[in-house]
Amino acid sequence: MPSHAAPAQEGTPIITLCYERADVRPWRTQAGEGLNFDLLRLVAERAGVAFNFQSMPFKRCLALLKANAVDGVFAVSFKPDRLELGQYPGGATPDPSKRMHIDRYVLLRRKGSALDWDGKALRNVDGAIGAQLGYSITDQLRSLNVTVDEGSQRSDELIRKLLAGRVAGAALGGSDARTLLDGPYGPQIEACPIPLVEKPYFLMLSHALVEKQPALAQRIWATIEQVRNGPAYRQLERADSRGARR
Numbered sequence: 709m710p711s712h713a714a715p716a717q718e719g720t721p722i723i724t725l726c727y728e729r730a731d732v733r734p735w736r737t738q739a740g741e742g743l744n745f746d747l748l749r750l751v752a753e754r755a756g757v758a759f760n761f762q763s764m765p766f767k768r769c770l771a772l773l774k775a776n777a778v779d780g781v782f783a784v785s786f787k788p789d790r791l792e793l794g795q796y797p798g799g800a801t802p803d804p805s806k807r808m809h810i811d812r813y814v815l816l817r818r819k820g821s822a823l824d825w826d827g828k829a830l831r832n833v834d835g836a837i838g839a840q841l842g843y844s845i846t847d848q849l850r851s852l853n854v855t856v857d858e859g860s861q862r863s864d865e866l867i868r869k870l871l872a873g874r875v876a877g878a879a880l881g882g883s884d885a886r887t888l889l890d891g892p893y894g895p896q897i898e899a900c901p902i903p904l905v906e907k908p909y910f911l912m913l914s915h916a917l918v919e920k921q922p923a924l925a926q927r928i929w930a931t932i933e934q935v936r937n938g939p940a941y942r943q944l945e946r947a948d949s950r951g952a953r954r
Contacts, residue, residue, distance in 0.1 A: 720756060720757060720758050721756075721757045721758070721921075721924060722758045722759075722760055723757050723758070723759050723760065723780060724759075724760045724778045724780075725748070725759050725761055725762070725780045725781065725782060725911070726761075726763070726764060726769035726778045726780070727744070727761060727762075727763055727769065727783075728763070728764075728765065728766040728769060729763040730766075730862065730863075731887070732883050733886075734883060735783060735809060735811070736783070738763055740761055743809065743941075743944065743945060743948060744782060744783055744808055744809070745761075746941065747809075747932065747935055747936060747941055750935045750938075750941055751931045751932055751935050754934065755927050755928055755931040757924070757928065766840075766841075767842040770784075770790070770842065773793050773794040773912060773914055774792065774794070776915060779914050779917045780794070780911055780912055780913045780914060781912050782910070782911045782912070783808045783809065783909035783911070784796075784910055784912045785844045785907045785910070786907070786908070786910070787844045787847060788800075793912070794912040794913055794914050794915060794918075795914070795918045796910050797929035797932075802908070803929075804908045805933050806910065806930070806932055807908035807909060807910055808908075808910060808936070809908070809909050809936075810906060810907065810908050811882050811883060811909060812882040812905065812906040813848075813882065813903060813907075814879075814880060814903050814904060815837070815879055815899065815904055816867070816877060816880055816889075817870075817876070817877045817897065817898060817899075817900060818870060818871065818897060819895075819896055819897060819898050821876070822834075824900055825902055826902065829852065830854055830877075833876050833877070834876050835855075835873075835874075835875055835876035836854070836855040836856060836875050836876060837849050837855070837857070837875060837877045837878070838856075838857045838859075838860060838870060838874075838875035838877070839856055839857070839858055839880075840858070840860055840861060840862070841858045841860065841861050842858075843879075844907075845879045845904060848904065848905060849879060857869070857874075857875050863880055863884040863885075863887075863888060864893075866878045866880065867888055867897065870897065871893070871897070877900075879904055885899055911929070911932060913925050913928070913929075
């Protein structure tokens with residue numbers, strides 16, 4: 709179970725956070741780099757806490773959160789059924805101002821495919837739409853009355869399934885989609901022009917932490933907003949958008 713943390717001063721609260729063991733640029737990498745980590749390290753300094761990071765498959769992170777075996781999971785979009793797993797900033801209606809970032813889901817198709825998304829409905833669907841196991845986009849896809857294939861954990865597995873004709877399209881997070889479009893599969897795939905959805909992503913904290921240390925939980929979430937809007941993080945965002953750290 710890979711983990712890493714900055715040394716904590718005596719008396720500093722140590723908060724164990726789980727994140728998906730995957731490269732989701734520019735937000736995070738398996739090695740603990742990216743804008744999510746930049747944000748959280750600045751939050752730790754300002755809020756007077758130490759974060760211990762652990763990576764594992766996303767569904768495992770959520771299971772540990774539900775069991776109060778970790779203090780939090782990032783970065784998590786809102787789904788009503790996740791309220792039983794842990795707590796979002798703002799409660800049952802998460803406060804978007806306390807988000808870590810905003811990302812989008814896009815629909816990838818094979819080049820030449822007639823599959824399309826007009827912002828309201830899917831058209832020319834000649835098979836299942838693939839999505840990664842446990843990801844929030846599956847609820848939206850099912851609401852569109854299409855068959856959903858959740859048999860892949862990794863984005864590259866899903867694209868291989870798409871190219872093999874086992875799914876008609878692949879619903880992927882924007883950063884994963886960009887990586888794939890820019891990589892070896894790029895000449896064979898394309899994105900539908902309209903995103904499936906844009907949504908905020910949050911740091912979820914465990915029920916146990918919020919109930920036992922409510923002031924600490926609120927301090928962490930409030931500091932995320934302060935840091936995300938602050939000059940130090942904005943500078944890191946600008947550097948990343950120019951490709952300075954890729």
